[in-house]
Amino acid sequence: MLASVCPAAGETWELREVRTPVPGPGEVLIRVHASGLCSNDVSLTNGTFPYPPIDPTIVGHEPAGEVVEVGAGVAARKVGDRVGATWIQGGCGSCDHCRLNLPVTGITGMNCDSPAMTGLTRTGGHAEYLVVPASSTVLLPEALPYEMAAPLLCAGYTSWSALRAADPRPHERVAVVGIGGLGHLAVQFSKACGFETVAVTRTPDKHELARELGADHVVSSGEALARIGGADVVVVTATSYEAATECLAGLRINGRMVLATIDPSGSFTIDASRQFFARGQSILGATHNGLPYLVEALDLAAHGAVTPQVEVFPKEKIAEAVDRVTAGKVRFRAVVTY
Ligand SMILES: NC(=O)c1ccc[n+]([C@@H]2O[C@H](COP(=O)([O-])OP(=O)(O)OC[C@H]3O[C@@H](n4cnc5c(N)ncnc54)[C@H](OP(=O)(O)O)[C@@H]3O)[C@@H](O)[C@H]2O)c1
Ligand SMILES: [Zn+2]
Ligand SMILES: [Zn+2]
Known part of the structure; x- marks a missing residue:
């Protein structure tokens, strides 16, 4: 063969x-x-x-x-x-x-x-x-x-598993970080379930494409996500733990961040100034x-x-x-x- x-x-x-x-x-x-x-x-x-x-x-x-x-x-x-x-x-x-x-x-x-x-x-x-x-x-x-x-x-198996792991509720807002193989499906899964959906992408030419996939908002960083009010669920499908760390800025109180990312060299860090203990947030790992x-x-x-x-x-x-x-x-x- x-x-x-x-x-x-x-x-x-x-x-x-x-x-x-x-x-x-x-x-x-x-x-x-x-x-x-x-x-x-x-x-x-x-x-x-x-x-x-x-x-x-x-x-x-x-x-x-x-x-x-x-x-x-x-x-x-x-x-x-x-x-x-x-x-x-x-x-x-x-x-x-x-x-x-x-x-x-x-x-x-x-x-x-x-x-x-x-x-x-x-x-x-x-x-x-x-x-x-x-x-x-x-x-x-x-x-x-x-x-x-x-x-x-x-890609679909992982991103659907990740979204489900966060257990989003009907009124919640979902953000997807990294619009690639996993992420472009995560945006669509989130919309298919009726959630207000934010795409977070570093790549300018993906902004229009992300809207066509169904994203209600498109931003380029966690700080920008915070400026539009944050999200209850942040599904990270970007390849970098640094990118995930930066997106903590946009995670709402009682929010769940799900890391599908496999990053062999970076690290995910929770800064002391974030007062994570007082935000009721969860960080979850997700795979198939x-x-x-x-x-x-x-x-x-x-x-x-x-x-x-x-x-x-x-x-x-x-x-x-x-x-x-x-x-x-x-x-x-x-x-x-x-
Ligand atoms: N948990 C699991 O079981 C599982 C299964 C499959 C894959 N994965 C992991 O999921 C991730 C995505 O896989 P994929 O196949 O969807 O990859 P992909 O198609 O290459 O998409 C990854 C996206 O991450 C963003 N990105 C790339 N380099 C970056 C950087 N240096 N900093 C921040 N963001 C960056 C880009 O999105 P923007 O251009 O929109 O920023 C890119 O489109 C990988 O880390 C992979 O190892 C995990
Ligand atoms: Zn794979
Ligand atoms: Zn065994």
């Missing part, structure tokens, strides 16, 4: 012929049709994050496609099913974290001693074919094309919060309540797609077709 392979940390991804995987017991073989390019895929291969221990290095955790073969014992999926696969396949089952027997979520992926994760510890989805446990797939709504489903499998949340996000997209904005690249243009993600030029998710 053809796959997008990163030869080594910092090198350019290239399309290569590699061995087509074979599904084992409990697994399915997916013919990938569309594969979203998460910023984490780029961070894993350009040296920002630790290089993934997979050979050949095929990352990707937003693959959408069709089941073409099922392994022994698979009853819940059949050939022809339209599916999406996700980042977390499962935990090891026996480490201290797994002994808690919590539901399988992003928390499992980041806390298990030896997790199975698509495009991180197992071969990922930027390829013509992918093998994953059937249990880590979801059935895609018929109304949702593969190119639209792919961004929901991480279980497949029922992903199904909700897919359902909202299938009904047209949210529409991923994608730039579609054929697999032959994988290097160009990675370059545009690296440069922050994509509006708003790059999706590669295989």
Whole structure:
């Protein structure tokens, strides 16, 4: 099969012929049709994050496609099913974290001693074919094309989980910080739920686009958010903890800030002058919060309540797609077709 392979940390991804995987017991073989390019895929291969221990290095955790073969014992999926696969396949089952027997979520992926994760510890989805446990797939709504489903499998899953983690109430105002892959969906999710929504973006040319996504207000910093009255929920999907820290200025009394950000070098700080203890505020971490949340996000997209904005690249243009993600030029998710 053809796959997008990163030869080594910092090198350019290239399309290569590699061995087509074979599904084992409990697994399915997916013919990938569309594969979203998460910023984490780029961070894993350009040296920002630790290089993934997979050979050949095929990352990707937003693959959408069709089941073409099922392994022994698979009853819940059949050939022809339209599916999406996700980042977390499962935990090891026996480490201290797994002994808690919590539901399988992003928390499992980041806390298990030896997790199975698509495009991180197992071969990922930027390829013509992918093998994953059937249990880590979801059935895609018929109304949702593969190119639209792919961004929901991480960007949408994460941003919907983050919004839900804040438990916004009907009268509250929601701000989304960082209008990229996750953020452009978070704005739409918030509007779809009826919340007055603020987009916080450092990028001038995104102001108009953010309004088209449904933002009622667009500002360029936490200080500017404070000037328009702040927000009860601040969902941070920007890549920087410094940006999150600055946005504390716009968090209302009893507000919740949800950090979806993964920033390997920055720090989130609460300054003494903020008197955090007397504001009733909460800071929450958020990641993929279980497949029922992903199904909700897919359902909202299938009904047209949210529409991923994608730039579609054929697999032959994988290097160009990675370059545009690296440069922050994509509006708003790059999706590669295989
Ligand atoms: N928690 C999870 O499970 C999970 C899952 C996936 C991704 N993530 C994390 O979520 C974040 C967003 O991912 P993504 O795929 O949406 O990335 P993305 O498409 O690159 O969007 C990130 C946005 O962050 C803003 N940004 C970029 N550089 C910045 C800087 N130096 N300071 C402040 N803001 C900056 C930009 O928004 P503006 O131009 O609007 O300012 C950019 O569009 C990343 O940190 C990623 O690691 C977490
Ligand atoms: Zn991702
Ligand atoms: Zn474990």
